[in-house]
Amino acid sequence: MRIAIDAMGSDQRPQPDVAGSVQAARDFGETIVLVGPQTQVEQELAKHDTTGLSIEVADAPQVIEMSDKPTSVGRDKPQSTMHIGTSLVKAGEADAFVTAGNTGAAMAIATLNSLGRIKGVKRPAISSIVELAGQVFTLVDIGANTDTKLDWLLQFAVMGNIYSQKAQGIASPRVALLSNGEEEGKGDQLIRDAGPILKQMPLNFIGNVEPLDILQGKADVVVADGFVGNILIKSFEGAIETMFTLMRQEFGRDIISTAQGAIARPVLRRVYDLIDPSKQGGAPLLGINGVVIIAHGGSNERAIRNAIRQARQAVQGDVISSIADGIAEMQLPE
């Protein structure tokens, strides 16, 4: 398998991108294609011992910034790492593309400039494989679409279900709608409309879930409009970040607190590991005709390595053709 990686994706590029790629090449034994400005990438790569590893470099002179507008990158930076990386996938020269860069730009380039949508997909979605508190769930959509229409949302459920089966290895994922109450009839119009239809579809649909239910592992696939899904995931992340900030603040308040913190550190470290967002490190673009995984901009080496693992699982699970089949078989309501 050949996995293309954006060497210039993360905020700290190219250090974590390249280091994570080297780690992945070592751990998984696959070929890694680092996509970025040739000289710069080779210089970074030279810092690592790559003996026996299969790592190539594909030149891409342009780099997309987090501030670049998704609407203009396709035109303005045709030689970007994202163009080259997704084009490698389209040409069959790579099986997947991983980037920690601008999500909107990656979605726009993948959709409009290279891979395109899987046939029949109304709107591609950004999903996120979240591991929190020992629970793993797939959330779809986390922000590609706002004001989601009913048929888009039903497709999100189908794509998320297939991804969870094929890439995450869950035989019969529990699929749920994110809502403001568990009872049937709770939710906004979209959720109230979607529930009865999902119940009739060939899915293990378990109804509505609330945020705490998700953290308690009650669903494997959580389906939401992208605006609401984005608020959910950012609220989880924000609350956790705030808690750790408070703990650092309080343990740093005086010398006694610092000593107490040092003593409790092994336990606090275990707690941190349980909610470390870099564990899964990958947000698959669902509905794109090729495996594209987005990692967090703040990714460290471990997160990049784990996003590559995510890409590998998606390729091994033959997710794209399964989604194509699943979408083709769907009967959407009139």
Add this chain to the structure above:
Amino acid sequence: MRIAIDAMGSDQRPQPDVAGSVQAARDFGETIVLVGPQTQVEQELAKHDTTGLSIEVADAPQVIEMSDKPTSVGRDKPQSTMHIGTSLVKAGEADAFVTAGNTGAAMAIATLNSLGRIKGVKRPAISSIVELAGQVFTLVDIGANTDTKLDWLLQFAVMGNIYSQKAQGIASPRVALLSNGEEEGKGDQLIRDAGPILKQMPLNFIGNVEPLDILQGKADVVVADGFVGNILIKSFEGAIETMFTLMRQEFGRDIISTAQGAIARPVLRRVYDLIDPSKQGGAPLLGINGVVIIAHGGSNERAIRNAIRQARQAVQGDVISSIADGIAEMQLPE
């Protein structure tokens, strides 16, 4: 001032409701009217030393359960604590009503059976005064309305702004829209439509905020559709609850961890105090023609006492007539 309290609101009723009321009567020197089944309330009250306090009991034989449907309580339980409590406010025999009971039922009864809406208010909203990590903000709506229309949302902003000024004492509250990005143009259709209009209104409108911005104290009033606001607040609460569950789990894992936890306890206690949700303990119903404050069903004595403080501040600030004026002066878009 006379504040009516639902003696049978909280999950542990009547213990926290009555104990918190006694505490409030002592701390604030106001008259408390406990509303509930006369004998039961008097028996509970007898457990406390109420010497010198002004506490009365108003008989209400029926109790609303969390499982009761808001659509039927008006008809089915006309002698409930919520009917009697809100009717006391309507009759001028109390200045405010506080309940830790079923929020939907309280909203339905206040709107349809007793107080009614303030003139011109399209839809009442449930706001929440949230204190987290040392930051206080007013979130409106947290669940009274889904599929919010533009003019409802604009009114939420006006009502939240006035509440923040008059009850929270913030001279020029920073009003923001909850969105999936700070930039103008981010958000779903409702948010994108509301931004430019709010900018023209006589408010200190600061644009969009994301969940982490809120936790960092960037806004005093956060405006959202009730479905989205509900997801936000439940995500914050869920993540915090999960973190504390993990900490209890890991500190309880073995005898060494437990000892380490005991040593760190003073600091962890300070962290907990900083995010304790019972601090403010009150969700005002905005747009209702009378002060009604909802406390969390899981309220303890402290949370009830603080919800009463919230009610007192709303009465002192003359919130209702200020909202009436604010709504009357609003020029809604065609």
